[in-house]
Amino acid sequence: MRHTAGMLEIRDLALSVSINGKAVEAVSAVSLKLEPGRILGLVGESGCGKSLTAQSMLRLGEYQGVQRTAGDILLDGQSIFSMQDEVLRRVRGGKVAMIFQEPMTALNPVFSIGSQLTEVIRLHLLLDKAQAKARALSLLADVGLQDAEVLLRQYPDALSGGMRQRVLIAMAMAADPDYIIADEPTTALDVSVQKRIIALLRGLQRERGLGLMLVTHDFGLVAEMCDDVAVMYAGQIVEAGSVKAIFDQPAHPYTRALMGCRPEVSETGGALPVIPGQVPAPGHWSHGCRFSARCSLATDECNAPVAPEAWSDAQHVARCIHVPEVL
Amino acid sequence: MSSDPVLKVRGLDKVFHAGGMFRAIGKDKRAVAEVSFDLHAGETLAIVGESGSGKSTTARLVMRLLSATSGQIYWNDTDVTSLSAGALRPMRRHIQMVFQDPFASLNPRMKVWQSVAEGLRVHQPGMSTKARRDQVAETMQLCGLDESGMDRYPHQFSGGQRQRIGIARALIVEPKVLVLDEPVSALDVSVQAQILNLLKDIQEKRGLAYLFISHDLSVVRHIADRIAVMFGGRVVEHGDAADVFASPHHPYTQALLQARPISHPDERVTLTEPMGADEGLADTGCAFKPRCAYAKEDCAGFDNRLGEGGYACLHPLNLSKHA
Numbered sequence: 001m002r003h004t005a006g007m008l009e010i011r012d013l014a015l016s017v018s019i020n021g022k023a024v025e026a027v028s029a030v031s032l033k034l035e036p037g038r039i040l041g042l043v044g045e046s047g048c049g050k051s052l053t054a055q056s057m058l059r060l061g062e063y064q065g066v067q068r069t070a071g072d073i074l075l076d077g078q079s080i081f082s083m084q085d086e087v088l089r090r091v092r093g094g095k096v097a098m099i100f101q102e103p104m105t106a107l108n109p110v111f112s113i114g115s116q117l118t119e120v121i122r123l124h125l126l127l128d129k130a131q132a133k134a135r136a137l138s139l140l141a142d143v144g145l146q147d148a149e150v151l152l153r154q155y156p157d158a159l160s161g162g163m164r165q166r167v168l169i170a171m172a173m174a175a176d177p178d179y180i181i182a183d184e185p186t187t188a189l190d191v192s193v194q195k196r197i198i199a200l201l202r203g204l205q206r207e208r209g210l211g212l213m214l215v216t217h218d219f220g221l222v223a224e225m226c227d228d229v230a231v232m233y234a235g236q237i238v239e240a241g242s243v244k245a246i247f248d249q250p251a252h253p254y255t256r257a258l259m260g261c262r263p264e265v266s267e268t269g270g271a272l273p274v275i276p277g278q279v280p281a282p283g284h285w286s287h288g289c290r291f292s293a294r295c296s297l298a299t300d301e302c303n304a305p306v307a308p309e310a311w312s313d314a315q316h317v318a319r320c321i322h323v324p325e326v327l
Numbered sequence: 328m329s330s331d332p333v334l335k336v337r338g339l340d341k342v343f344h345a346g347g348m349f350r351a352i353g354k355d356k357r358a359v360a361e362v363s364f365d366l367h368a369g370e371t372l373a374i375v376g377e378s379g380s381g382k383s384t385t386a387r388l389v390m391r392l393l394s395a396t397s398g399q400i401y402w403n404d405t406d407v408t409s410l411s412a413g414a415l416r417p418m419r420r421h422i423q424m425v426f427q428d429p430f431a432s433l434n435p436r437m438k439v440w441q442s443v444a445e446g447l448r449v450h451q452p453g454m455s456t457k458a459r460r461d462q463v464a465e466t467m468q469l470c471g472l473d474e475s476g477m478d479r480y481p482h483q484f485s486g487g488q489r490q491r492i493g494i495a496r497a498l499i500v501e502p503k504v505l506v507l508d509e510p511v512s513a514l515d516v517s518v519q520a521q522i523l524n525l526l527k528d529i530q531e532k533r534g535l536a537y538l539f540i541s542h543d544l545s546v547v548r549h550i551a552d553r554i555a556v557m558f559g560g561r562v563v564e565h566g567d568a569a570d571v572f573a574s575p576h577h578p579y580t581q582a583l584l585q586a587r588p589i590s591h592p593d594e595r596v597t598l599t600e601p602m603g604a605d606e607g608l609a610d611t612g613c614a615f616k617p618r619c620a621y622a623k624e625d626c627a628g629f630d631n632r633l634g635e636g637g638y639a640c641l642h643p644l645n646l647s648k649h650a
Contacts (some may be wrong), residue, residue: 045515046486161378190377190542192586217515220588224595243592261520264545265590271527272520272549278485 006076008034008057008096008179008211013071015056017282023067026282027053028235034179037209041226045217047279049235054181054215058092094124097172101184103164107156113167114152117174124175139170144200162193173204179211186221198224219259223247231255234280234290237308241316249327251311251318254291256326289320297322331404332365333503333536334389334422339398341384358384360560366504369530371537373551375544375583381560382540386506389538390424391415420450423497427509429489433481439492440477443467446500462499470495471525487518491525508540523550544587548572556580559614566637574645576638578619
């Protein structure tokens with residue numbers, strides 16, 4: 001294991017997106033800590049702002065009109081918003097790497113695996129061609145791909161989804177990063193392949209003491225991998241804590257409802273529990289609890305703003321005033 | 328089951344020929360081999376397997392979107408295997424399909440009611456616009472959609488609502504069979520639950536038969552009466568859903584069941600990597616042999632046929648419970 005100091009920390013971050021030319025808040029006062037050697041799961045439905053938050057950690061949203069309106073993101077104590085472009089380029093893929101959801105679209109179809117992989121290596125590690133190739137071969141072996149020599153000459157279309165995801169993981173590992181942000185890394189894969197990718201990520205994370213952030217809507221994946229969990233709803237963190245606490249005793253009604261929808265935990269035959277309605281779009285959020293419109297416990301008091309730590313115990317916190325009634 | 332099957336498939340085979348400029352170097356691919364099953368009114372048969380197992384090809388064959396290389400497909404009692412497109416057209420209202428991606432399967436330039444009414448245009452061309460709109464409204468309601476959305480465009484709907492539109496579109500011609508190709512795998516878990524409930528509800532109301540294609544065993548366990556597990560183009564296990572889940576006979580079925588997501592962190596096990604990672608199929612003998620933990624010498628000579636017990640394996644698991 002390698003010695004790493006510090007952490008990747010989001011502090012009270014607010015982001016706005018552009019909708020019909022108007023800036024609308026899409027992420028509100030989100031705080032998260034990604035520490036070396038730990039796996040943090042960021043969970044929620046589509047449209048909750050979890051991918052937006054993840055992408056902002058490398059300032060990737062800026063190209064699509066996402067703006068920071070408040071808060072900060074600190075990499076080992078330094079604000080990434082104060083970084084020069086040149087520095088930021090080295091951080092991206094260098095200190096902090098990203099794995100995207102779609103292994104089918106994240107690789108360029110007209111370049112060979114070898115050229116795409118060695119490009120990353122040479123850019124970050126300033127190696128010559130032969131050294132970069134040697135490193136590429138060892139990375140491909142690390143992610144469990146055989147016949148690496150042959151693979152380097154192949155193009156993405158010759159690879160299965162699972163193999164492509166392994167190549168993307170190898171690419172993320174190329175510059176020996178301290179942190180990896182993985183956005184739905186297994187969603188597009190078959191179940192049996194999913195398990196293998198999970199095992200691979202877990203192994204690499206432990207071996208190298210990485211801080212891994214996993215963005216997902218799948219509680220199965222969270223149960224399988226994470227140490228800490230943050231649940232997002234409508235741009236806010238509504239519950240955060242250790243994985244065991246959140247599975248043993250989910251506190252926020254949204255977390256409870258989302259966990260209850262999973263077919264793997266329900267009885268066969270009957271109707272599955274559902275959450276009525278859908279996630280409100282940015283710009284349509286209530287001033288009080290944003291989940292109240294879909295919540296079976298909602299009362300008039302829920303119309304007033306709810307503090308992020310309205311309820312807490314030793315292991316976790318929840319943004320809800322009715323938690324004592326359900327526990 | 329007492330009634331005659333609404334869909335019957337016998338010895339279905341599909342070979343894709345390597346063609347075009349790669350004819351000389353290409354290899355033919357047998358995507359589906361000797362697949363047989365019956366589907367009765369009111370029941371759900373799930374076909375499960377991983378990418379490349381032939382499950383989607385099977386769906387397209389029974390829909391007659393692809394032509395079978397050999398074997399027979401019956402809709403009710405009619406052999407439709409080699410009917411011409413023209414002869415098939417009036418019969419297509421018997422069997423309809425719902426696709427995986429609700430974003431790609433609706434025409435973005437058509438209003439929702441026009442998309443839903445497409446089937447009526449073909450099958451009841453004499454119908455007035457008013458009557459058509461009424462029927463669209465009724466079908467949309469059945470699918471949990473507000474009829475006020477009729478004149479909107481697909482992009483104004485969420486993924487779950489679009490999937491409801493896709494289901495309404497299939498139901499409008501009152502089919503007997505619905506082929507559902509991964510209908511919930513592109514959806515959030517909360518929306519997935521809504522759609523699964525809707526499908527069950529509609530099945531009860533209309534006595535529909537579902538052919539449900541999926542790689543997600545948790546979903547399948549919830550919705551299926553019977554399961555056919557496909558591997559390498561063949562059905563390797565076929566049986567009552569509860570039995571297959573409780574005591575799988577084929578090692579591949581067991582491997583699939585073990586790969587299901589866990590529901591609590593306490594269930595974590597140390598996964599070893601690679602567990603026969605990304606192995607291919609064997610060309611001769613049992614296709615699953617390269618990945619099988621129970622493979623023995625004689626598996627190399629296996630003919631891959633589905634036996635009386637509902638499994639295609641020389642060394643089946645969990646037999647004692649059923650003997």
